[in-house]
Amino acid sequence: MRRAAGAALLLLLVAAPAAAEEEPLTLASLGLKGQAVFKNYTSFETTANDRHLVVDEGILQVEWARRLGAWGATKLIVEFRDDDFGFTRGLHFQIPETSQRRSYLGVREATFSARRGPLEVTLGKQIYAWGTADAFNPTDNLNPYDYLDVLDNEKLGVWSASARLSLGPSSLVFAVVPFFTPSRLPLPRGRWTPPVPPGFVAVADDPVRPEQDIGATQYAARLRTTVAGWDFSVSYYDGFDHTLSFRQSAFQVAPGVVIPRLTPVYSRVKVPGLDFSTTFGKLEVHGEGAFRLVESDGRDHRFQGIAGVNYTQDVGLRWLDQMIFIVEYGRETVLRRIRHSGIIEKDKSPLVGDLLANSGFRDAIVGRIQAKLTEDTSLKLSGIADLAVTPSYYVQFKGNHRVTDAVHVEAGLDFLTGKPDTFWGRWRNNDRFFLVLRYLF
Amino acid sequence: MPGHRSLRLALAVVTVLALVGPAPAADPSGVAIMKKQRETQRLKDEEERQALKLIGKSGATKERKLVRYLLSGPGDLDKILVRFLAPRDVENTGLLTWEGKDGNDDQWLYLPTVKKPKRIAASGKKNRFLGTDFSYEDLRAENVAVNTYALVGSEAVDGVDCFVIDATPATERQASDSGYGRRRIWVRKDTLVTVKREYYDKKAKLEKVETHRKLVNVAGPVWRADEVEMHDVVNGTRTVITVEARAVNRGLKDDFFTETELVR
Numbered sequence: 001m002r003r004a005a006g007a008a009l010l011l012l013l014v015a016a017p018a019a020a021e022e023e024p025l026t027l028a029s030l031g032l033k034g035q036a037v038f039k040n041y042t043s044f045e046t047t048a049n050d051r052h053l054v055v056d057e058g059i060l061q062v063e064w065a066r067r068l069g070a071w072g073a074t075k076l077i078v079e080f081r082d083d084d085f086g087f088t089r090g091l092h093f094q095i096p097e098t099s100q101r102r103s104y105l106g107v108r109e110a111t112f113s114a115r116r117g118p119l120e121v122t123l124g125k126q127i128y129a130w131g132t133a134d135a136f137n138p139t140d141n142l143n144p145y146d147y148l149d150v151l152d153n154e155k156l157g158v159w160s161a162s163a164r165l166s167l168g169p170s171s172l173v174f175a176v177v178p179f180f181t182p183s184r185l186p187l188p189r190g191r192w193t194p195p196v197p198p199g200f201v202a203v204a205d206d207p208v209r210p211e212q213d214i215g216a217t218q219y220a221a222r223l224r225t226t227v228a229g230w231d232f233s234v235s236y237y238d239g240f241d242h243t244l245s246f247r248q249s250a251f252q253v254a255p256g257v258v259i260p261r262l263t264p265v266y267s268r269v270k271v272p273g274l275d276f277s278t279t280f281g282k283l284e285v286h287g288e289g290a291f292r293l294v295e296s297d298g299r300d301h302r303f304q305g306i307a308g309v310n311y312t313q314d315v316g317l318r319w320l321d322q323m324i325f326i327v328e329y330g331r332e333t334v335l336r337r338i339r340h341s342g343i344i345e346k347d348k349s350p351l352v353g354d355l356l357a358n359s360g361f362r363d364a365i366v367g368r369i370q371a372k373l374t375e376d377t378s379l380k381l382s383g384i385a386d387l388a389v390t391p392s393y394y395v396q397f398k399g400n401h402r403v404t405d406a407v408h409v410e411a412g413l414d415f416l417t418g419k420p421d422t423f424w425g426r427w428r429n430n431d432r433f434f435l436v437l438r439y440l441f
Numbered sequence: 442m443p444g445h446r447s448l449r450l451a452l453a454v455v456t457v458l459a460l461v462g463p464a465p466a467a468d469p470s471g472v473a474i475m476k477k478q479r480e481t482q483r484l485k486d487e488e489e490r491q492a493l494k495l496i497g498k499s500g501a502t503k504e505r506k507l508v509r510y511l512l513s514g515p516g517d518l519d520k521i522l523v524r525f526l527a528p529r530d531v532e533n534t535g536l537l538t539w540e541g542k543d544g545n546d547d548q549w550l551y552l553p554t555v556k557k558p559k560r561i562a563a564s565g566k567k568n569r570f571l572g573t574d575f576s577y578e579d580l581r582a583e584n585v586a587v588n589t590y591a592l593v594g595s596e597a598v599d600g601v602d603c604f605v606i607d608a609t610p611a612t613e614r615q616a617s618d619s620g621y622g623r624r625r626i627w628v629r630k631d632t633l634v635t636v637k638r639e640y641y642d643k644k645a646k647l648e649k650v651e652t653h654r655k656l657v658n659v660a661g662p663v664w665r666a667d668e669v670e671m672h673d674v675v676n677g678t679r680t681v682i683t684v685e686a687r688a689v690n691r692g693l694k695d696d697f698f699t700e701t702e703l704v705r
Contacts, residue, residue, distance in 0.1 A: 033529060033532075035529075073705075118696070120701075127556060128556075129555065129556035129557035130557070131557075132559075132560075164701065166696065166699060166701040167696075168695060168696060168699065169699055169700075171699070171700065171701050224700070226547070226700075229541070229545070229547055231560055277559075277560040278560070279547075279560060279561075279562040281562065282562050283562060284560060284561060284562045286560075310561075310562070311562075312561075312562060314568050316568075316620070318676075321568065321569070322568060375569065375571070375572030376572070402530065405503065405528035405529065405530055406528065406529060406530070408530065440528075440529040440530050441529065
């Protein structure tokens with residue numbers, strides 16, 4: 001695989017535009033661009049699982065993109081990354097990506113698109129983004145996430161084929177993902193894996209992933225249109241949850257002594273959804289909802305919805321250009337329980353509480369206030385209050401400054417509060433300072 | 442150049458006659474001039490590659506590049522797609538606008554990092570466009586339906602006779618949306634092209650001066666400026682837009698001004 005990556009890089013260089021012969025040799029003349037990112041996270045406390053307070057990470061992302069006349073385009077984004085905690089280890093290229101840790105060298109996106117008339121077909125490792133909400137998108141199900149750092153999570157590309165048919169203001173997208181890629185979960189010996197509650201004893205199996213055969217193929221479609229100032233879309237996803245559910249069974253440790261056995265599985269779901277957005281004067285209004293209907297390895301049919309408004313106030317002062325306010329409310333409703341599924345009810349398990357929950361939007365209010373001081377500097381205060389079961393909160397204060405067009409700096413504080421068995425409270429010892437330096441080339 | 446002078450004079454006379462119709466002598470009204478300008482200076486579609494130079498008070502400069510596509514639609518309403526080409530941090534950011542009646546535009550912003558277009562409320566018309574001295578409303582074509590235009594006289598700009606017209610918001614909505622109390626517009630009498638604008642705030646204080654230079658005849662009676670400078674007289678900053686390449690009436694279709702093209 002390493003050899004293949006080397007060959008691909010060589011091909012990129014060979015395929016550089018002919019104009020490069022006349023211009024001085026620069027990355028841009030080779031069609032290359034990218035960014036170098038340094039991240040620092042300084043936590044204020046150690047946790048039972050993790051004695052590190054400081055984590056530094058470096059990422060070098062290189063992108064090569066080329067239009068192939070009017071009929072097509074190709075793009076490749078590769079990433080070199082390392083950190084001093086161990087999120088990254090080894091050099092591996094997998095289809096699908098199932099490694100617990102990141103690779104030093106990885107392909108973030110690799111696409112080839114061909115267009116004829118209103119139809120465009122794209123093949124390769126793709127990142128999809130569906131839905132209109134800001135905090136959470138119930139209709140956006142094709143990509144797994146990298147949750148090694150839960151707050152600084154990243155969407156992972158999936159090897160897939162997609163077709164887009166565009167007719168005026170309407171478009172229909174159909175995507176097929178032949179392989180299942182799970183989300184990358186926090187490392188067991190890291191601060192984002194909460195400690196097992198005292199008194200809780202169980203046998204934990206390795207996750208059971210779907211077989212990589214035709215049955216694991218995932219499909220999705222989205223029809224979107226604009227009518228009289230409203231954007232509407234309906235979507236459908238037939239595939240897997242990328243995060244785990246837990247099947248409970250009994251494990252006999254000795255004659256007459258039985259303890260719970262937990263087998264992590266991935267639910268197969270069908271998710272019809274819809275979203276909309278429109279504006280009323282200075283107010284942008286959006287909403288998104290999806291029915292999460294379990295086909296196998298799941299416990300509940302659910303409806304997930306989120307709606308909100310976005311208001312922008314132009315201030316026009318020399319030190320304050322604009323204020324942006326966003327408020328959203330997210331709600332999850334259990335439509336029907338499948339009683340004999342053997343899957344644990346995530347948020348109500350004895351002793352465990354919300355520790356197995358994978359959504360913080362079951363009954364949540366999201367708010368964001370952004371002060372754009374100048375074109376180059378902004379301050380942002382965001383918060384999520386999860387009111388399901390027992391309230392817990394996540395608050396972030398962040399400042400962004402563009403030092404030059406190429407150098408950006410971002411710094412801030414994350415605060416998490418709540419009881420230890422609540423959604424955000426399970427990470428209550430993870431309050432931290434963060435700094436991100438970005439150089440774009 | 443007496444020949445040129447008489448040609449210009451003849452053009453001016455013809456233009457004025459065309460504006461006022463068969464009734465002679467009276468000056469055309471401000472609104473008639475602006476309507477005629479909108480009518481004669483409109484193209485089916487346009488594509489411009491622009492370089493923007495932002496000059497700070499101290500003389501420090503920043504550069505931006507973008508491509509702007511425009512499609513003239515029915516009812517004097519345009520569709521506009523702007524895509525930023527440089528610098529790197531805004532590259533491929535796109536803004537799609539469908540002009541609506543009474544300023545009720547549909548607007549979508551595409552940020553490559555978010556990977557999806559987002560409908561935005563078109564509230565930021567007063568706001569500076571990408572850190573330049575132009576606000577969003579400065580870059581829009583004149584909307585004659587929401588402004589009143591008063592012809593206040595004639596004046597030469599660079600030796601060419603111009604109508605001088607004062608534009609003020611005609612509707613409450615426009616008065617609230619616009620950052621200006623009044624704009625003074627200089628329109629050449631021979632070609633009906635705007636060559637200068639002064640922008641006054643709501644307290645009647647001069648805020649900005651916009652100058653159009655390097656006029657080129659792009660098609661039939663249609664002229665465009667290859668260089669436009671906006672001088673913020675309050676902050677002492679300037680922005681110069683230079684058109685590096687232009688194509689007009691090349692048959693851009695409605696389908697081009699959609700979400701599909703915005704995210705491409």
